[in-house]
Amino acid sequence: MHGPPRPRRVERSWALMRESVAGVVERSSAAARVSLEQYADGHVIRSLDPSGDLGDVIRAFGEAVLRIADHVGAGRLAAAAVDAGELNVQGEVQKPLDVLSNDVVLTALRDVPAVAAVVSEELAQPQVFPDARGPYLVAVDPLDGSSNLDVNIPVGTIFSVLRRTGTGAEVDLTEFLQPGRDQVCAGFALYGPATVLVLATAAGAVAFTLDRTTGVLVRTHPHLRVPESASEFAVNVSNERFWPAPVRDFISDCLAGRAGPRGQDYNMRWVASLVAEAFRILTRGGVFLYPADSRSGTRAGRLRLLYECNPIAFVIEQAGGCASTGRGRVLDISPTALHQRLPLVFGSSDEVAAVEGYHLDRACGVRPRSARPEFPLFNTRTLFRGR
Ligand SMILES: O=P(O)(O)OC[C@H]1O[C@](O)(COP(=O)(O)O)[C@@H](O)[C@@H]1O
Ligand SMILES: [Mg+2]
Numbered sequence: 001m002h003g004p005p006r007p008r009r010v011e012r013s014w015a016l017m018r019e020s021v022a023g024v025v026e027r028s029s030a031a032a033r034v035s036l037e038q039y040a041d042g043h044v045i046r047s048l049d050p051s052g053d054l055g056d057v058i059r060a061f062g063e064a065v066l067r068i069a070d071h072v073g074a075g076r077l078a079a080a081a082v083d084a085g086e087l088n089v090q091g092e093v094q095k096p097l098d099v100l101s102n103d104v105v106l107t108a109l110r111d112v113p114a115v116a117a118v119v120s121e122e123l124a125q126p127q128v129f130p131d132a133r134g135p136y137l138v139a140v141d142p143l144d145g146s147s148n149l150d151v152n153i154p155v156g157t158i159f160s161v162l163r164r165t166g167t168g169a170e171v172d173l174t175e176f177l178q179p180g181r182d183q184v185c186a187g188f189a190l191y192g193p194a195t196v197l198v199l200a201t202a203a204g205a206v207a208f209t210l211d212r213t214t215g216v217l218v219r220t221h222p223h224l225r226v227p228e229s230a231s232e233f234a235v236n237v238s239n240e241r242f243w244p245a246p247v248r249d250f251i252s253d254c255l256a257g258r259a260g261p262r263g264q265d266y267n268m269r270w271v272a273s274l275v276a277e278a279f280r281i282l283t284r285g286g287v288f289l290y291p292a293d294s295r296s297g298t299r300a301g302r303l304r305l306l307y308e309c310n311p312i313a314f315v316i317e318q319a320g321g322c323a324s325t326g327r328g329r330v331l332d333i334s335p336t337a338l339h340q341r342l343p344l345v346f347g348s349s350d351e352v353a354a355v356e357g358y359h360l361d362r363a364c365g366v367r368p369r370s371a372r373p374e375f376p377l378f379n380t381r382t383l384f385r386g387r
């Protein structure tokens with residue numbers, strides 16, 4: 001051991017604190033300690049798929065998440081911490097952990113006969129398993145937000161499970177192009193201070209937290225509910241000048257606070273990590289916006305429909321929130337391409353409805369709220385000047 005020994009009194013109080021924390025955790029969780037394994041085998045998942053196939057897919061994601069959590073948690077100590085420098089299908093630099101996480105997910109799913117094929121952010125073409133064995137298709141972003149790794153900000157894995165629409169031994173890639181409302185299951189892992197796996201099915205949204213003492217994902221959030229209203233927004237404000245007018249109107253009016261048209265003071269958060277924003281909104285509400293903007297790479301939006309927007313939208317809706325493009329429900333979009341991008345707005349239903357209202361106002365030629373004489377936010381001042 002390095003450094004001077006701690007005084008005995010300090011050691012004793014640390015030991016007491018550890019014991020009392022362990023006692024609280026044990027008492028509070030002893031009543032219904034449900035592991036991901038048990039949940040995957042339990043009546044909720046069996047009622048959706050009595051064959052056990054869906055349970056197998058969920059268990060495979062559980063295993064992949066534990067492995068990826070280990071790699072992410074090792075930070076700079078991980079063998080894969082040095083840049084790979086390759087470009088993925090989106091033309092973005094692949095981090096070694098992107099590649100490794102993709103391998104981990106594919107390896108876990110390859111062992112599950114229920115999965116016929118996988119679309120991944122890291123693969124230009126889907127991975128089709130031999131004989132197109134099972135009834136399920138998976139779309140996955142193995143490691144979302146990986147540009148945050150160097151600065152130790154939470155990242156995650158996002159996934160969507162679809163039922164095959166074809167019956168042949170060959171998977172037709174158009175089978176992936178289903179509207180998100182047809183997802184059987186979707187979820188995401190958040191590798192943060194705690195590793196959390198959020199899972200949604202038609203039966204609702206639940207979350208599991210990794211118990212590091214046993215290596216087991218334990219259900220900690222049996223009924224996730226997004227509060228209907230909240231006064232917190234998340235958006236990358238540095239893109240303000242590229243935003244479409246309704247988004248500028250909406251954020252401008254939020255910034256006007258209590259005296260403005262929205263009638264309340266707002267707080268802002270931007271982690272630049274979709275999974276972290278989604279989990280925050282699942283637990284305390286708010287609204288997230290990544291609109292389409294006028295920059296060349298983001299005219300159709302920044303986030304990918306099949307493995308970012310759809311699974312997050314499904315989780316949020318199953319938890320009672322809403323997800324929209326600003327003009328309509330995300331889960332009703334019929335995809336046209338595997339790596340298609342989309343504008344994404346999700347969160348508390350009141351806030352998402354408000355964003356849609358701003359889009360409708362502009363579409364109907366209604367005078368934007370922020371330009372009304374009593375709220376002269378734009379033209380006279382920008383978001384950060386002259387306030
Ligand atoms: O850096 P920006 O433009 O603020 O974008 C942040 C967004 O991009 C993401 O990091 C996704 O990017 P990747 O899929 O390339 O990792 C989201 O998690 C986050 O919401
Ligand atoms: Mg991503």
Ligand SMILES: [Mg+2]
Nearest residue numbers: 121141143144
């Ligand atoms: Mg990724």
